[in-house]
Amino acid sequence: MNLLQIKDLDLDIHGTPILKGVSLEIGEGEIHGVIGESGSGKSMTALSVMQLLPEGSACRGEIHLDGMSVLEASEPDLCRMRGDAVGMVFQEPMTALNPLQTIGAQVAETIRIHEDVSQAEAMARAGEVLRRCELPPEDFPLRRYPHELSGGQRQRVVIAIAIALRPKLLIADEPTTALDVTTQAEILQLIQQLVREDGMSVMFITHDLAVVTGLADRISIMRHGEVVEQGDGASLHRSMTHPYTKALFAASSHQPERAGQRAETPLLKVDALVRSYPAARRSLFGKGERFRAVDGVSFEIKKGESVGLVGESGCGKSTLTRAILGLEAAQEGSIHLDGAQVLAGGQASAEVRRKMQVVFQDPYGSFNPRHKVARLVAEPFHLLGRKATEAEIDEALTSVGLTSGDKFKYIHEFSGGQRQRIAIARALIIKPELIILDEAVSALDVSIRAQILDLLADLSDTFGLTYLFISHDLSVVRAITDRVLVMKQGKIVEQGPSEALFSNPQHPYTQTLIEAVPVLPDADISQVETT
Template sequence: MTSSPLLDVRDLSVSFLQGGRETVAVDRVSFSVERGKTLALVGESGSGKSISALSIVRLLPPGAIATGQALFGGQDMLKVSESELRAIRGARITMVFQEPMTSLNPLHTIERQIAEILELHGMRGQEATRKRVVELLTEVGIPNPEARLGAYPHQLSGGQRQRVMIAMSLANKPDLLIADEPTTALDVTVQAQIIALLERLQQTYGMAILFITHDLNLVRRFADTVCVMQKGRVVESGEVQTVFTAPSHPYTKALLTAEPKGAPVVEEADAPVVISADDLRVWFPIKRGFMRRTVDYIKAVDGVSVTVRAGGTVGVVGESGSGKTTLALAMLRMIRSDGPIVFLGSRIDGKSVAQMRPLRRDMQIVFQDPYGSLSPRMSVAEIVAEGLTVQRPELGLDEQREIVARALKETGLDPATMDRYPHEFSGGQRQRIAIARAMVLEPKFVVLDEPTSALDMSVQAQIIDLLRDLQRRRALAYLFISHDLRVVKALAGELIVMRHGKVVETGPAAKVFSQPENDYTKALFAAAFRNQSELTEENSRVGKMV
């Protein structure tokens, strides 16, 4: 006689009522998660993966209607009382959300936020609580955790914020962990560490994991079973090895063979320099004592030089906290720095905010966290048109909407959705909105800070093709920041490898990828391509069947 699964979802359907019209997001989905096992939900953005998971813990937005059953330990989570739900949520079932910046309180320190979880579920004593917080931060790979206890979310890199979220979710040793893209913001080496951590905790505590991801490499390594979702339905499910080696559904086959392809755009030999920085430094002072004297510095960027030409892409890679994003923000003059920055032939490092404002039209950024950078109170049309309102005030409303519609269409979104709000879109769709907002002003220099991190593999390929097409037509200069080395290889002509704020290797991307010289670069590439090698072999076999 076999034991019942820890989580048994039966005929789950989720619909949204808006303006008297019903939209079905999840359509009669069934799956189960065994104790101590991992089930992966995979599929393109908008396929219903996250909505299915949110239904289990009743965290759906207003207007959502969920039917069916979600049996957890014999209790139907769709019908338990609010008090029963609170006792389960955060203790027996925990969740790692896709966008850590929107889940962490910007006004509370990291220590306070993790400690609150522990105290809500029974831990007492300041010393014991602090000790446990430090243990959790150490487990998820936060360096020097004692020094980070007083840090606020904005003082951490995207990857470090995600690790804090994982620490919070593991604080009470749950029976079921719902991990919604838990490694999205992490570089390849830390991805491996986090997956190894989850595997170890799973073995130690018998924890079940519902793993939501678009990274098929991680699914193949980490999950026991998989459900492939498309347009709110499960189109294929089974043991991971079976589904990956002998997929039966055309959509599954397409997912397994989808990856960024093609070569980077090669700029003209005499292409003008759009932006350059020489010996750039961003040092954050460490203040201590009653008088708050500066005793040392965090050297986030320490003597970095970079040149980006029209029509070219410089890729910046390195582990979380290596200074990649800080470098980009300094070049955009969004944070203070030392060292000359030349944009379109003029020094900009000494310019004031008012002096920089006319230049903002020509320099744009796509942020790593699309939801955190999109105002929830503004429609998509208002978000994309915001730059037009500031930089091109002569445009009428109809002209604005026409330009916005073109920008949305270019990024693969339906212009008819421009009056909707960000919460009505999936993570991948929100990232496309962010790209449309950056491109609508037709800039000359664009910082792409993990622009594909929230996207599934098939959409990654589409976005990379889009970015290359825009670059060819407009001679755009890109500074491309990513931890996904496959994407970097497809887009970047030049490569910078950073570690602890310094450049450890630089040169033509093809040469650095094929003949890395620095030991750190070799280790970074080995971690990335070792994780992908087995899946590449499988994709080759699947490709012959399609």
């Protein structure tokens, strides 16, 4: 008898079908990976088990959890089930905790709702649960508030809330997606350890095949609200038959083809750059200390080269990017683009700025939603002091695979991948030398990401572009760059040709980073049709 049995589950939200005949079984002590791209219905499947669906949802089919029919249960019964028989961990640790309550109180609450214990006893037990999640009360007192913890530590608190009552089933919805690679590795290890100790079952939802292949006993692949393939975690990459599964594997390890035509002249030259901020003052009158976000960074990028900059959150990547773009002045050091100083007299000259453009992570947030695409794409023309011609807008849009008719539309009419294409078109339109890609593909699904990487490689070949590719995703950086810089605490700790650096990292920090990256087994993707 399986612990969780989902049979022919249909879900409509306000009449729109979201799930279509989903069937899924999770045995006791089994880790079941549910994989799919955004909109595939994987989170909705989890929320159906919890019955925490958005308003206007209607479920049909069967969900049995440990002998209980979830779809027929009353709301009080479901409340008794949630948190006790099933615990849930969410994607965004920064917002999943109540900012106004201490971590101790939030963990203790799970215990107090389900068991008749005193506040003091619940707190004592909360301390023990947090210790199991490697937040021992000696180092992390129960009276800490969430804002006093890092993202990874907060995720441990969320896990502690979920496992406080040793549930039979843990649902983890993208629990490591928002975390750095090393933190991700630690959290994955913690979940595995807890599973081993408690013998609980896990429904592990992720978009990242590599995360789940080393972890899951079984895997379900979802697309458009349906389960398209199920198989053993260890062997799915060999036994898969469905074309979508194969395409997913192919896209995850996609390597764009690049011609690579490098000149020897340096395009961007960063020399001993220092950017510091005033740190929090300890006393009212004491001399303020300064936090060096970028601490003596030097590097060069040659014309036509594609360079990756990797590092974990808070390492100074973004500060460095802002300095290169001339958005913030640095205290020491210099930045030259094509021989000219980027910031001259505190002001970035249009002459220099027009030679570089940037593409950000969130394509939607970087566009004014009230302007049409033609105007959005033509924005950089203020650097040239003239208006864009229709022909230039059309050319920019077609070069990123859109049509010239798209210029009359608004940004909300496009999908995430198309928006990122528009962002690239905006960067390309004034024919810059250097494009800075700041986590430009991090928010995209793997298949879309593969397409964008191909596009970037094509564009680089066609226009002889130089890329500075900033990302926390090492596999992507490895696929698209010639050379990599590894940044830690404001310093570049290691740099070298991508292949050499990834296969033979020298610095201990680079080694830790690369070890933490989940590896996808070599899949048999020979039969994938290219679409």
